[in-house]
Amino acid sequence: MLNFERSTTSCRSTAMRRGLRSRARLRWRVLLPWLAIVAAVLALFLFPGSTPAMDARAHPDGLAVLEQVPVSETRQWVLIRTEDVANPVVLFVHGGPGTAQLTLMRRNTRPLERYFTVVNWDQRRAGKSFAAGRDRARMTMGQFVDDVVDLSSYLARRFRKERILLVGHSWGTVIGALAVHRRPDLFSAYVGIGQMSTMAESERLSYEWTLEQARSAGDRRSVAKLVAIGPPPYEGAFRSKFLTERQLLARYGGEYHGSRIGALGVVLRNLVLSREYTMTDRINFFRGISQSLDALHEELFRTDLFVQAPALQVPVWFCLGRHDREVPSALSARYFEALEAPRKQLVWFERSAHLPNTEEREKFNRLLVDAVLPALRE
Template identity: 40%
Template sequence: MTYLLRLSRALASTRALLGKVAALACASVVGGCTPSTTPIVDGSGKAIPGSVARLRQVRLGGLDQWILERGHDTRRPVLVYLHGGPGSSELPFVRAFGADLERRFVVVSWEQRGAGKTFRAGTDPRTMTIDRFLGDLHELVAHLKRTFAKEKVYLLGHSWGSALGMLYVSRHPEDCVAYAGTGQSVNVAEGERLSYEFTVRRARETGNATALKELAELGRPPYAGDPDEVLAKVTKQREWLQELGGTLYDKRNASLATSIVMGAPEYSLGDILAYPKAIAFSLKTVGPEYLRVNLLEQVPSVSVPVFFLQGRMDYTTPSVIVERYVEKLTAPRKELIWFDRSAHSPIFEEPATFARTLIERFESVGPPPR
């Protein structure tokens, strides 16, 4: 989430947006202003028969929510991607790094309530609850099973989305062939404390006096104050975490985030401008409930195969907690797979290795029932 918080601040900056807005305005004049996704094509540039490349809205929980469906063959299994945050849409990143997955699955990127293209400034904060998100997901899965004539789907959750994924699997195992989590959230409050302690430790090791001063002023989480104050404190800690190596294995990759979002054909200028507002709204509303999630207590067992694809250097959702969880979790099959050149986001930091690993694990559990 850290690089997305930084992206959010960049998008909220007039100076950062000035050139991009002009470029997008020109593009809108030349190519039209309706967001869309590009077709999946063969070597000659023709759309592949039986493929799907569709950006559309579906009604979930009384709210129109956006999904992106992409796959070379609609007969393939459906893979639902649950983005992080809360409020941190990752549709542009899944789109940018998901080509290998699209060859083996119909990849569905869901813009959740309060995030991305689904965000609306008038969204009732009272609907921003974990139960409502799980209800939305249940409706989405039912819709996708009907649309693609499937009995079950695969789930892939990242960060906040991984908490939703495990909660969903525990409630609705009948819907799921298997689950994979990356940047897995387990005990969110403990994770925040460990993340802070790691950041302080790295600041000491590197002799970063500015970081030590600002982190001391923040103090150990949980943070007190009104929602704006808490958001500012979390953002500051996460910025230092990224700077000191606990979010991205190579922090230079953070600079790619802005260009990926700006270049996403699925996003309008309005979507881009609303991106930081969506993150802030989601963190202020459902964020406090998210901090109370503890899968060690809430999901001690599941009845479907589960795989955890973790970055060795992840201190956003610290992998040490994931190790403990995997040891205690009861499941018909469970596996923890390490990515040594990743931190919080192996799916984006090592995309080819991640896709190959995920495909191997998911296909090893057998084809889903038709």
């Protein structure tokens, strides 16, 4: 009887140990995926951004760096890529304000690295340069123009160039055109993509077009939203009203031709898959857009390049999407006609709206190589 009890106790102990081991294994099976997720999130926050390396054997004089450089007494981030550092320098000035585009532009401009030293820049309070805009008092258009000039001067010195090519997109065309107007000696040529001109008139036309599309589509909900916010300039909660109009405009293809969500899908895909941005940078991407818009919209609404930059003393190209209603291309074309320049050309992108350099990337890159580059050598 005693032996039986001992045997029973031993079996129970063995079963308990097996049960404990089984529960422990189950816990680990549950915990391991979560630990892997936590580790991945920590890595996204802690690991620095990077950019694909240049093939040193194929391009011994190439360069591929993602780094902070001095700009107007701050440190701001640039992505510099080229197959040969002797190439002409081109600085891309992104839109927004605050819409940083390092990864998207790196993919767009990859073919240009053979011909140019390509520089993409995150402006203060945008993306990787978010911290550079912590001083709200310096978040002014004048400061951003100073930044364009200061960075351009730095790049010219660094790569031993007399002048560089400047390419602006949307908001970047405002500070870009003003920088060229102020310092034509720094720039070999200017390319405006989705060129802005008179902000107040641009926004009025944009709003009226969006309201017309909603009415034609029988979209009563969108009509009600637009009527509720009223035409620009928007009073009160500016950012909310501005973004409401932009969201509805995108639904009708006025931002990205043929898309009902505008450029959002393209931007998010490149942001999520970015090697250049850390998780903190991704968070700051959205913070930067809202904070930059809050800081700059009143001054931006007073912009009138017909008056502020009626002439540019360098060759000029405008790249306009035929379907652009975010910065209505018809108004941009009027500014082009009025603009005085030693040489100018307007290029229409028939299958594009506000992002022709992305929507028709190959055509845009060919323009820079086949038309703009030869002009720089004249």
